[in-house]
Amino acid sequence: MRAIRDVLTIVVAGALVGYVLAAVTAPLWNAGVSGSGSESPQARAYMLASLKQDPEALSGVSASRDVAQRAVRVQSAMQQAQVDPLSLTFLGGATEGKLQVDVYAVEMRVGADTVFWPFALTLMNGKVVLVE
Amino acid sequence: MNSPRATATLFLFAAGIIIGAGTQWLTSAAPAQNPYASLPPAAEPQSSADVATAIRTDDARALSRLVSNQDLLNKLHSSLDPIISVSDVKWLGAADRNGMTLSAYVVRGRDQQGNKIIRGFVLSVQHGEVVGVN
Numbered sequence: 624m625r626a627i628r629d630v631l632t633i634v635v636a637g638a639l640v641g642y643v644l645a646a647v648t649a650p651l652w653n654a655g656v657s658g659s660g661s662e663s664p665q666a667r668a669y670m671l672a673s674l675k676q677d678p679e680a681l682s683g684v685s686a687s688r689d690v691a692q693r694a695v696r697v698q699s700a701m702q703q704a705q706v707d708p709l710s711l712t713f714l715g716g717a718t719e720g721k722l723q724v725d726v727y728a729v730e731m732r733v734g735a736d737t738v739f740w741p742f743a744l745t746l747m748n749g750k751v752v753l754v755e
Numbered sequence: 756m757n758s759p760r761a762t763a764t765l766f767l768f769a770a771g772i773i774i775g776a777g778t779q780w781l782t783s784a785a786p787a788q789n790p791y792a793s794l795p796p797a798a799e800p801q802s803s804a805d806v807a808t809a810i811r812t813d814d815a816r817a818l819s820r821l822v823s824n825q826d827l828l829n830k831l832h833s834s835l836d837p838i839i840s841v842s843d844v845k846w847l848g849a850a851d852r853n854g855m856t857l858s859a860y861v862v863r864g865r866d867q868q869g870n871k872i873i874r875g876f877v878l879s880v881q882h883g884e885v886v887g888v889n
Contacts, residue, residue: 637771
């Protein structure tokens with residue numbers, strides 16, 4: 624009985640070390656594989672919510688979620704009713720500590736015109752803190 | 756601790772590490788599927804590469820020659836702020852649509868307090884010339 628407990632303790636201790644090591648080093652080996660960094664799920668979620676004009680989903684991945692800011696997002700979504708996204712391209716990303724930068728190119732039809740715009744998202748702790 | 760017992764302990768610990776790393780890899784969230792089209796990657800335009808080199812080498816004279824429009828320089832300043840000491844500028848990728856290329860970069864450096872900062876910016880290139888920043 625004690626032998627089984629010892630074996631389980633050692634394996635669980637190793638699993639915890641392995642989990643933490645994998646999580647900490649993930650950005651490093653992701654960058655090495657893709658050459659331009661890995662895309663964070665939160666940045667993709669922000670871009671999709673933005674293109675779908677979904678203010679609630681935007682609030683879920685944004686750092687600031689006060690009522691006034693959410694009202695601004697709802698208003699912006701209503702004013703962007705004519706926007707029709709054509710393409711969403713991830714250009715690349717990079718990480719430095721808690722900060723992550725993900726850059727996208729978006730092609731969309733606005734009224735009669737087609738525009739091609741860049742979006743550089745800065746994330747801190749998985750939340751979008753800056754959109755340029 | 757005798758040798759076979761130490762070997763077994765190390766083996767179990769290593770097996771645990773593999774299990775833990777595998778679990779992390781399997782449970783880490785992947786980005787949601789992109790429902791829109793994605794443009795093919797484009798080559799880095801020479802003009803944006805020159806601007807990146809000027810920023811990397813802290814060459815204000817070259818930067819003023821490469822980006823003659825003062826509004827663009829001000830936008831570039833905003834994109835780099837609060838970095839005052841650049842340690843690296845890395846090209847991330849580019850996409851091209853109807854002759855307009857968006858070339859993305861990431862800048863690493865330190866702010867006035869010495870904190871490590873990362874910033875991203877995009878140069879719009881048309882007819883071999885930088886015509887826009889973000």
